[in-house]
Amino acid sequence: MTEHSEPKPYDVEQPVAAGRDEVWDAVTQPPVLRQWFGWDHDGLDHEIQQIFVDEATLTSPERMGWPDSSFLEVTGDDDRSTVRAVRIGDPAADPVAFDAMEEGWRVFLAQLRFLLEERPEGLRRTVHLTGSARGRGVLALADGEALPLGTRTAQVMTADGQLVLVSGHEPLDSPEAGRIEVVVSTFGLGDDAFAEVRDDWTQRWAALAREAVVTVA
Template sequence: MTDELTPKPYAVEIAVNAGRDRVWEAVTQPALLRRWFGWDYDGLDAEIRHIFVEEATLRAPERMGWADGSYLEVTGDDDHAVVRAVREGRHAGDPDRYDAIEEGWRSFLIQLRHLLQEKPQGVRRTVYLTGTATGRQALALAGGPTTRAGRRVAWLVDGDGHLVVIAGRQDLGCAEAGHMEIVISTYGLDGAAFDVVLKRWSERWTPLAGEARITTAGDPAP
């Protein structure tokens, strides 16, 4: 079996200024998962149910696991918690090689922390940008200083209060272009205000990225 086909072990964790029980609800209740997990598209609710309800097994208090041996756990107390996404095993080959699930957790846990700590009100709606660009271009597009979360993910809260998470399949400092994903999470916007955000990001992303695509849900969930 080649290194590329061997499941890569990982351990992604994030500290949250919220109580353990509140965090556990946010990672197990579909209505709350909808407020931070992934990005809007018309199949998001079905994806959440498949991953967190149909496929997940409760293995211990505040731990859920999946058939591949990976698990998500929450530890802490009434005021602070740590969320860990783990796939155990020995590293095969390059421990820094790209793994979509690992990097997905890195991005999504940032979105979870934002929800729990900033407590934004109203329906979450997202703009999901994909295409080919350099990490430097994507970081510059964010329009402000970003915080890195590993080599491939960075984030910031922009001047309008929207969370922007930037993720690449290679180091964001690399000068070569590669596949990039940007999730802009908004909360509490009416249709007109959201359309302004969508138009602004579309106009900036489309001329910059190769094979640029912009995705959002036709009908956001309540």
């Protein structure tokens, strides 16, 4: 077996129907980052500060890089932009192997696109689900048309405006169950309305996934 000293490379690209300057602000300003990056948990603000402020080096044109040589860049004009998350990595690594960072960027950049294109009102509140399940079953649970974002990640818009991102260690069309993460993003909900969303997803998730865990802030 060949051992690789570096992780696999990735290049995750997301077009956004928003101007370059607005997108750059969204990836550099912590209050906006909180509206699309990751999911709610007690350490989210610290995570954003560490990744995008303390450890990031900003260069021109709009690019930020990290010590592992990975980088995030924004290109485009006043109307449309492209965001890329890139890691050079080891070219000999298996290109189809699961990589948590790669799939994470697929999820997060889709959440960024939703924020800037749909412009939902109010603060984002999320439900984060983890467990073991088949991808097809999870996508059916989301109850909406799935938009593939690679083989392991997909986006679903529910009828009531929730953005659901599903990401699996196995390809989502695999007949085998594997670890799945789901981020449900809501905007502008009060405590009672959000509690209904949380409880609904908790019940459905417990019925579908093994080792089901639900995280909210």
